Amino acid sequence: MTQASSSAPKKMITDVFVEGARKGWNIGAMSTIPNVMMAFIIIKALNVTGALTALGALFQPLMVLVGLPGEGAAVLMGAIMSMGGAVGIVMGLFSEGILTGEHIAILAPAIYLMGSTIQYAGRILGVIGTRGSLYPILFGICIANGFMAMFVMNLLV
Amino acid sequence: MSATDDQKVTIGNYIALAFAVAFFSGLLQSNEWYGVFDFTTLNGTFGSIAGGMFRGTGGDGARDGFLFALTLVPTCMFALGMINVLEHFGALKAARKLLSPLLRPLMGLPGSSGLALIGSLQNTDTGAGLTKNLMEDGELTEKESEIFTAFQFSGGALIVNFFSSGAVLFTLTNADGSMAVPTSIGLTVGVMFIFKIIGANILRLILKAQDKKVNAQAKVA
Numbered sequence: 001m002t003q004a005s006s007s008a009p010k011k012m013i014t015d016v017f018v019e020g021a022r023k024g025w026n027i028g029a030m031s032t033i034p035n036v037m038m039a040f041i042i043i044k045a046l047n048v049t050g051a052l053t054a055l056g057a058l059f060q061p062l063m064v065l066v067g068l069p070g071e072g073a074a075v076l077m078g079a080i081m082s083m084g085g086a087v088g089i090v091m092g093l094f095s096e097g098i099l100t101g102e103h104i105a106i107l108a109p110a111i112y113l114m115g116s117t118i119q120y121a122g123r124i125l126g127v128i129g130t131r132g133s134l135y136p137i138l139f140g141i142c143i144a145n146g147f148m149a150m151f152v153m154n155l156l157v
Numbered sequence: 158m159s160a161t162d163d164q165k166v167t168i169g170n171y172i173a174l175a176f177a178v179a180f181f182s183g184l185l186q187s188n189e190w191y192g193v194f195d196f197t198t199l200n201g202t203f204g205s206i207a208g209g210m211f212r213g214t215g216g217d218g219a220r221d222g223f224l225f226a227l228t229l230v231p232t233c234m235f236a237l238g239m240i241n242v243l244e245h246f247g248a249l250k251a252a253r254k255l256l257s258p259l260l261r262p263l264m265g266l267p268g269s270s271g272l273a274l275i276g277s278l279q280n281t282d283t284g285a286g287l288t289k290n291l292m293e294d295g296e297l298t299e300k301e302s303e304i305f306t307a308f309q310f311s312g313g314a315l316i317v318n319f320f321s322s323g324a325v326l327f328t329l330t331n332a333d334g335s336m337a338v339p340t341s342i343g344l345t346v347g348v349m350f351i352f353k354i355i356g357a358n359i360l361r362l363i364l365k366a367q368d369k370k371v372n373a374q375a376k377v378a
Contacts, residue, residue, distance in 0.1 A: 013242060020241025024234035027321045032233060033226040035322075040222025047217075084322040091225055094329060094337070095217075101337030104326050108338075109349045112312045112319055113356075120281055120313045127285035128292075130306050134360075141359050142311040145352040152348060157339050 032084055039078060039088025043096070046074065056098075066150035067106055071098050075107050076114065076146065083115035106153040110146035117142050166254040170247030174255075177243045181320075183327075183341025196239065196342065200232055200328055229325045236320035249275050264357045266305055269296045274308070281313040300364055307360035312353045319346065 046052035056070035063072045071093055079086035090107060093099040099107075117139055125135060176194075179185060185195040192198035203211050212224045243249075257271035266274075273291060277284020288305055291297045297305065312318075323345070329337040 011245075013245070016245045017238040017242050019238075021234040021238035023241070024237035024321065025230065027237065027317075028226075028230035028233045032229050032322055033223065036226035036229065037219050037222035040217070040225070041219050044218040083318050087322045087326065088222065088226070090326065091329075092217075092222070095221070095225075101329065101331065101339055104329065104338050105340040105345075108323055108326055108340075108345050109352065112315060112323060112349055113352055114311070115318070116313060117310065120310055123281050124285045124306065124310050124313060127282070128288050128302060128306050130303060134303060134306075137360065137363060138307055138310050141307055141356045144359065145311045145356045148355070149348055149352045153340070153345075156344070156348075 035082055035084035036088035036091065039085045040092050042078070043074075043089060043092035047096075066147065067154035068103055068150070069098060072103060072107060075099075076110060079111045079115040079146075080117055082119070083111055086111045086115060102157050105157040106150050109149040109153060113149055114142045114146035164250055166250050167247065170251035170254075173243050173246035173248035174251040176246075177240075177248045178343070180239065180243075181324075181346065182343025184343065186341070196236070196324070197327060200235055202328075202330070203228060229322070232325045232328055233321045236324050237317070240316065240320060249279075263354055264304055264308060265361055266301055267296060270301075270305055273305070277309045277314070278316045279314060280317065281309065284309045284314070303364060304357050304361050308353050308357040311356045312349050315346075315349060315353070319349070 043052070046055065052071060052074065055074055058070065059073035060070035063070050066072075075086050075089045075093070078089045090099060090104055090111070094104065121135065121139075124130075125138065130138070180194060181196050183195065183197060185191050186197050187195065188198065205211075212221070212228055216224065253271040253275045256274060257268035260266040260268055260270055260274070270288075270291060273284055273287035276287050288297070288302060288309070292299075292302050324342055327336075327338050327340075327342050327345075331337050
């Protein structure tokens with residue numbers, strides 16, 4: 001990408017910005033909006049059925065170790081499917097008053113460190129041709145990274 | 158062509174990188190004049206409509222999700238616009254130059270992985286493709302590629318993913334209008350980057366332990 005931009009005729013800096021902003025628009029329209037909307041629907045469904053409270057109670061003992069309410073587990077589960085979706089879940093729980101700004105600071109790095117791994121197993125491990133026996137270890141490292149980051153963020157905020 | 162020194166890195170590139178670090182770190186967040194060099198300050202806030210927020214209050218489900226997601230789009234566009242500009246000025250080239258000599262001590266990887274590493278921060282497919290090429294060219298051994306994969310797999314395409322969805326978390330406000338998240342974008346990116354490196358080293362240790370075990374078994378046999 002950099003090579004292409006340096007060899008092309010001189011672009012106005014504003015054009016370069018607009019080109020990036022257009023990428024942002026495409027991500028926003030094609031990925032963020034559908035993902036966040038889906039996350040809000042999931043939160044609504046979990047709330048209506050009472051599953052969110054149950055999930056919160058179930059994961060409370062684990063999440064309390066990193067300074068989060070049990071419902072924070074919903075964010076991490078969502079993250080494994082999609083980083084953008086997990087951000088939507090965070091927003092939904094923030095709106096409901098279940099997560100505070102401190103909780104979000106703790107969760108933010110973990111969402112990305114363990115995020116989209118289901119998808120990336122094909123796009124990274126599959127493409128590079130990683131040995132199948134390493135898959136569980138690599139998934140484990142992502143989850144461990146997420147928990148270690150939450151632990152550190154809990155100390156920092 | 159070596160993957161590390163195919164392009165000259167100029168002082169301007171380093172300035173662009175330093176600017177990128179300062180711009181997203183939150184250090185200059187302020188309504189004073191120097192706030193012009195801060196992402197969150199320039200990202201601004203939504204105004205209120207008849208005393209409420211554009212999104213309204215008390216909504217839920219798909220409709221609330223849609224309106225809320227719409228409020229995320231400007232931040233996403235602004236962040237990727239700025240990243241494109243910083244990339245244009247060679248900030249990532251400078252980052253690669255600075256990182257390459259650190260790869261061996263940090264993760265046991267050759268400096269030639271620098272381009273793939275920077276590529277992987279922007280796009281998972283770029284990172285994976287370049288890594289595959291390095292293996293085919295004999296630049297990476299199998300073990301090195303596995304360690305490198307652990308780095309890429311946790312926090313894949315970190316920069317683009319984080320700035321297109323995570324950065325908006327830092328613009329959330331409490332009911333009283335104060336910033337909700339008590340930390341900066343810069344600190345969060347730093348923590349993620351450190352744990353990506355730690356994750357790679359965990360695999361490095363596991364592979365070393367596995368090797369020892371195999372060698373010990375071979376000796377016994």
